[in-house]
Amino acid sequence: xxxxxxxxxxxxxxxxxxxxxxxxxxxxxxxxxxxxxxxxxxxxxxxxxxxxxxxxxxxxxxxxxxxxxxxxxxxxxxxxxxxxxxxxxxxxxxxxxxxxxxxxxxxxxxxxxxxxxxxxxxxxxxxxxxxxxxxxxxxxxxxxxxxxxxxxxxxxxxxxxxxxxxxxxxxxxxxxxxxxxxxxxxxxxxxxxxxxxxxxxxxxxxxxxxxxxxxxxxxxxxxxxxxxxxxxxxxxxxxxxxxxxxxxxxxxxxxxxxxxxxxxxxxxxxxxxxxxxxxxxxxxxxxxxxxxxxxxxxxxxxxxxxxxxxxxxxxxxxxxxxxxxxxxxxxxxxxxxxxxxxxxxxxxxxxxxxxxxxxxxxxxxxxxxxxxxxxxxxxxxxxxxxxxxxxxxxxxxxxxxxxxxxxxxxxxxxxxxxxxxxxxxxxxxxxxxxxxxxxxxxxxxxxxxxxxxxxxxxxxxxxxxxxxxxxxxxxxxxxxxxxxxxxxxxxxxxxxxxxxxxxxxxxxxxxxxxxxxxxxxxxxxxxxxxxxxxxxxxxxxxxxxxxxxxxxxxxxxxxxxxxxxxxxxxxxxxxxxxxxxxxxxxxxxxxxxxxxxxxxxxxx
Numbered sequence: 280x281x282x283x284x285x286x287x288x289x290x291x292x293x294x295x296x297x298x299x300x301x302x303x304x305x306x307x308x309x310x311x312x313x314x315x316x317x318x319x320x321x322x323x324x325x326x327x328x329x330x331x332x333x334x335x336x337x338x339x340x341x342x343x344x345x346x347x348x349x350x351x352x353x354x355x356x357x358x359x360x361x362x363x364x365x366x367x368x369x370x371x372x373x374x375x376x377x378x379x380x381x382x383x384x385x386x387x388x389x390x391x392x393x394x395x396x397x398x399x400x401x402x403x404x405x406x407x408x409x410x411x412x413x414x415x416x417x418x419x420x421x422x423x424x425x426x427x428x429x430x431x432x433x434x435x436x437x438x439x440x441x442x443x444x445x446x447x448x449x450x451x452x453x454x455x456x457x458x459x460x461x462x463x464x465x466x467x468x469x470x471x472x473x474x475x476x477x478x479x480x481x482x483x484x485x486x487x488x489x490x491x492x493x494x495x496x497x498x499x500x501x502x503x504x505x506x507x508x509x510x511x512x513x514x515x516x517x518x519x520x521x522x523x524x525x526x527x528x529x530x531x532x533x534x535x536x537x538x539x540x541x542x543x544x545x546x547x548x549x550x551x552x553x554x555x556x557x558x559x560x561x562x563x564x565x566x567x568x569x570x571x572x573x574x575x576x577x578x579x580x581x582x583x584x585x586x587x588x589x590x591x592x593x594x595x596x597x598x599x600x601x602x603x604x605x606x607x608x609x610x611x612x613x614x615x616x617x618x619x620x621x622x623x624x625x626x627x628x629x630x631x632x633x634x635x636x637x638x639x640x641x642x643x644x645x646x647x648x649x650x651x652x653x654x655x656x657x658x659x660x661x662x663x664x665x666x667x668x669x670x671x672x673x674x675x676x677x678x679x680x681x682x683x684x685x686x687x688x689x690x691x692x693x694x695x696x697x698x699x700x701x702x703x704x705x706x707x708x709x710x711x712x713x714x715x716x717x718x719x720x721x722x723x724x725x726x727x728x729x730x731x732x733x734x735x736x737x738x739x740x741x742x743x744x745x746x747x748x749x750x751x752x753x754x755x756x757x758x759x760x761x762x763x764x765x766x767x768x769x770x771x772x773x774x775x776x777x778x779x780x781x782x783x784x785x786x787x788x789x790x791x792x793x794x795x796x797x798x799x800x801x802x803x804x805x806x807x808x809x810x811x812x813x814x815x816x817x818x819x820x821x822x823x824x825x826x827x828x829x830x831x832x833x834x835x836x837x838x839x840x841x842x843x844x845x846x847x848x849x850x851x852x853x854x855x856x857x858x859x860x861x862x863x864x865x866x867x868x869x870x871x872x873x874x875x876x877x878x879x880x881x882x883x
Contacts, residue, residue, distance in 0.1 A: 313472065320379065320765045320804055321716045321729065321745055329395040331385070335376045336399045340406060342372050347416065354419045359428060362419060363436055366443060367864045369410065374865065375766075377403050382763040386749055386756055387718040393755075404470060408463045411450040415796045420444050439864045442589075451577050454717060472566035473655045479558045480758060487511070489547055492521040493541040502533060507768065510811045528555050528758075530811070530840060537649060537658040537733045540627075549651035590873035620656045627659075687750060687810060687837040690844055691728070694851055698732075702855075705733040719749070726751040732858055744768065744802040744858035750837065754810035760846045762853035763805040767868040768860040771800035799861060802869065808847065810837050853877070 303353050325331055351364050357365075377397060384396035391499035410416070423432075423440045431442065439776040451462045500521045508524055510531070514522050525531050532552055570582035587593050592601065623874050648656075655751050683689075695706045709729040717724055728748045733740040752758075839847065856867040856877070870877045 282367070308328055313561075315687070317713050317716050319716060319718065320382065320747065320805060321713075322765065323340050324375075326379065327715050328477045329389070332376070332380060332392070332395045333402075336402055339372045339403075343369050343406070343410075346372070347410075347413070349418055350660045351415050359423045359431060361442075361719050362423060362434060363432075363440055363864070366416070366420065366865055367439070369416075371865045373403060373406065373410075378765055382415065382765055383718065385761065385763070386752065386805065387719055388723070388755075389718070392718070406485060408629055410467060412452060412454075412463075414452060417447045418446075433863075435863055439867055443866070445588070449577065449585065450454050453678055462573075464575060465569065465576060469566070469573055472562065476559055476562045476566050479556045479562055489514075490523040490525055490535070490551060491542050491544070492523065492539070494540075496544065497521065497539040499540070500539055503538065506533065506534075520823065523553075527556075528811075530842065533654060537654045539655070542652070545651040545655060546649070548664065587873075587875075591876045593873070617648065617691065619660070619744050621654070621658055621769045623656055624648065624652060627656075630826050633662040674709070682838055685839045685841075685844060687839060689845075690839055690847055691748070694848070698855075703735065706730045707733060719753070723751070723753070742801055744804065746855075746858070747803075747805045747852050749805060749807045751809060751812055752811050756809065757807055758809055760808045760850050761806075761808070762850050762857070762870065764802065764857045764869050765805055766803040767857055767865060767871075768802040768870040769800055769862045769865040800865075802857045802859050802860070806850045808843075809852070810836050810839060 318324050320326075322336060326335065328680075344364055346369050354362055380399040380403070384393050384400065387393055387396065411663065420440060420443055424437075430439055439785075445637045451459060454462060492503075494718040500523075503523055507513060509526060511524055511526060513524050523535070525535065532548065536545050536548060539548075539581070567582075574580070574582040574585045577585065581595075583595055585593070587598070590596050698704050698706055707730065709731060712724065712727065712729045714721075716729075717727065719727055726749065728750075730742045730746050730748070732746065734743050853870055860869040862868045
């Protein structure tokens with residue numbers, strides 16, 4: 280989906296209540312009065328029921344068309360700066376509901392909310408395509424971005440205008456009507472392919488696979504079974520065969536792969552799970568083809584060239600040069616590591632397996648390094664002088680020593696402490712989150728935490744933002760970790776009178792007399808994770824569908840791995856970016872910049 284003036288919904292943005300296009304009737308005016316209770320995700324909009332999403336989308340569409348028509352008829356009589364405010368307001372009106380729908384369809388438990396979110400998403404996606412091909416808006420913008428006008432704009436205004444103009448061109452504004460129809464068809468196919476690809480991944484997380492262990496791993500079996508049993512129901516031990524049940528979750532599969540001696544077992548797991556979901560073989564092929572056709576139609580050599588145009592490194596050659604440089608710098612080290620791993624694999628196969636299967640492997644098989652070998656060999660290299668399963672128990676013992684410090688509640692306390700020490704900000708938890716704000720069932724409400732972030736100024740505190748943490752895995756929930764900015768920090772435009780008819784605030788004299796004031800809009804962020812709760816409650820076989828987690832929610836039951844901990848703090852870095860962002864235009868706010876700039880900073 281294009282970012283254009285109507286920014287990429289997956290980045291999410293805000294919804295300033297800009298340009299309140301109210302009619303002279305009490306019913307519509309009452310909608311803009313502050314509601315008695317907060318709506319979904321803590322928003323002031325009245326998003327209480329699934330149909331409220333559709334009503335909000337229809338209202339946003341109406342306001343967008345009002346603003347478009349006004350710009351078409353009056354742009355020559357208003358300043359460049361005010362034109363940009365109007366253009367950004369179009370984007371804002373769209374994002375205020377699109378971003379909610381995007382977050383909702385990824386985290387909400389109610390199928391009706393999900394269905395309405397999908398419907399809204401589809402409806403507004405079509406509007407995006409229409410707006411991206413509006414040549415009158417493009418012309419208005421094109422008149423602004425000239426060398427002569429640069430001195431009349433602030434740096435932020437000029438970059439904003441330049442960025443919008445570039446986005447228009449990326450979406451084929453230069454095409455004629457028939458060509459645009461073909462482009463829209465290609466864009467629709469890309470969206471369909473992306474949606475199907477992602478949905479297959481979500482569905483893939485909800486089934487259980489059986490992992491048979493060979494005799495080489497007999498000593499490991501009970502230990503792995505006990506560990507996995509904390510999270511996933513295991514089969515009865517009455518059977519003589521050694522079988523583990525697991526989900527296609529890398530956080531489970533990686534430790535298993537790294538601990539199994541049997542080359543055949545690791546190979547089987549790799550082919551059965553690390554190449555899943557099978558449905559995405561055809562979906563991925565379709566996605567790649569549709570993206571390539573779209574890029575070529577817009578005169579890009581490939582989809583990569585189109586996708587990175589707004590990054591800091593915005594040319595494929597730059598990325599290739601960086602990777603080649605890294606490769607050359609690390610090649611000698613990598614070659615030495617590969618040599619050691621080959622030698623180590625040969626030693627292991629000779630010392631551990633040859634006594635059991637003396638003719639099981641040829642010399643070529645022993646020296647080959649396969650994808651399913653790398654993690655196992657790297658994890659166990661330091662324990663090459665130990666025999667049997669000592670390496671696994673040593674690693675487990677080391678983890679147990681720090682495990683007490685890795686419960687989710689302790690890690691959250693660490694976030695609060697670091698936020699205070701590094702940024703002098705206070706994180707105050709909201710003890711009771713309103714039912715109307717929530718997207719989980721009553722039984723799961725304790726799995727969501729809400730924090731208000733305050734900056735102390737003298738003797739007073741200023742609210743900088745609100746952050747929700749949704750940490751526990753659920754069936755049909757987005758399977759990974761993500762940062763959704765439901766509202767982002769930027770200037771919020773407040774017109775001279777809140778509830779005046781449109782003729783008042785569209786009066787150019789009033790606007791050019793600067794009868795508007797600005798205030799900071801408070802960002803709202805939802806951070807979602809899929810941490811596994813290690814509850815020891817009784818589970819049934821029916822739970823293997825993915826609903827095998829206890830309904831009780833105690834954060835101490837959630838013990839994070841070191842990778843989970845890194846993920847938690849990485850996403851918190853994105854949240855801080857959104858909270859600290861203060862821009863004039865919502866189009867430039869928060870994590871709406873180049874993806875390499877946004878992501879690299881969180882890893883550093």
